[in-house]
Amino acid sequence: MMLCYPNGEYKLVGNLSELFGDDYSKLVDDAPKYKGIFRKLSCLRAYAEMVRSRRIRSKAARRLDSLVTAAERIYDEAQQAQPGVIKQE
Numbered sequence: 001m002m003l004c005y006p007n008g009e010y011k012l013v014g015n016l017s018e019l020f021g022d023d024y025s026k027l028v029d030d031a032p033k034y035k036g037i038f039r040k041l042s043c044l045r046a047y048a049e050m051v052r053s054r055r056i057r058s059k060a061a062r063r064l065d066s067l068v069t070a071a072e073r074i075y076d077e078a079q080q081a082q083p084g085v086i087k088q089e
Contacts, residue, residue, distance in 0.1 A: 004047070 004010045
């Protein structure tokens with residue numbers, strides 16, 4: 001696995017050929033072609049946007065979970081208050 005950090009550092013963990021499969025040797029061979037093409041600022045902006053999006057998604061998932069839990073609780077309370085109503089599963 002490759003862990004990339006916004007400051008440009010990276011850490012390689014595990015077997016790279018296993019991670020990338022047959023593409024690993026192509027990535028290594030083609031690396032010099034891309035030197036200087038990717039701008040650091042553009043990459044950092046994209047990275048920041050991905051981090052921001054992941055945080056928003058995580059926050060939305062937690063909120064959805066709390067809303068579903070509250071709705072289930074309210075539904076169960078309503079079912080208990082009306083014992084003659086058939087409970088749907």
